[in-house]
Amino acid sequence: xxxxxxxxxxxxxxxxMSGATAKRVGYSVMILIYIVSIWVIYNLLDWGWPPFLTxxxxxxxPYLVTAIVISLILTLPLFWxxxxxxxxxxEIITNLASIAVTIAVWRIWPxxxxxxxxxxxxxxxxxxxxxxxxxxLGIISETVKLVRxxxxxxxxxxxxxxxx
Numbered sequence: 769x770x771x772x773x774x775x776x777x778x779x780x781x782x783x784x785m786s787g788a789t790a791k792r793v794g795y796s797v798m799i800l801i802y803i804v805s806i807w808v809i810y811n812l813l814d815w816g817w818p819p820f821l822t823x824x825x826x827x828x829x830p831y832l833v834t835a836i837v838i839s840l841i842l843t844l845p846l847f848w849x850x851x852x853x854x855x856x857x858x859e860i861i862t863n864l865a866s867i868a869v870t871i872a873v874w875r876i877w878p879x880x881x882x883x884x885x886x887x888x889x890x891x892x893x894x895x896x897x898x899x900x901x902x903x904x905l906g907i908i909s910e911t912v913k914l915v916r917x918x919x920x921x922x923x924x925x926x927x928x929x930x931x932x
Contacts, residue, residue: 824878831872835865856914863903
């Protein structure tokens, strides 16, 4: 049984496209999604969809867009330089931004649910709590990975923590 590297698996999956090329395609798609997301966020109220958004949505927009721009900016270097330690650092930062946005949305509460008998407010509040807990777990996981990489990785281009 042979074990393929992630790049080899990705190359096979994408029909011969090299791992580096596939990663760049993925990063390009991510950036496109970020840009489209910003456009959608700014236009939701004009479209009147979803109907439960209130004018307070405009107060949440700067937080949402800032988090997306942070992700976009941190994704750009990955086109040229994508060592695991940088990816972990990027994930920690974007998870922190995600937590900040979720807390801001909770405080602004740009939602108005009709009294249709279903507890939508409770469901959304639970979803926001999960939206805080998930990134906290991600920060813990990525911090452990980052510390291990900085201590034990053999890549000469990464910053080193003295293991002693």
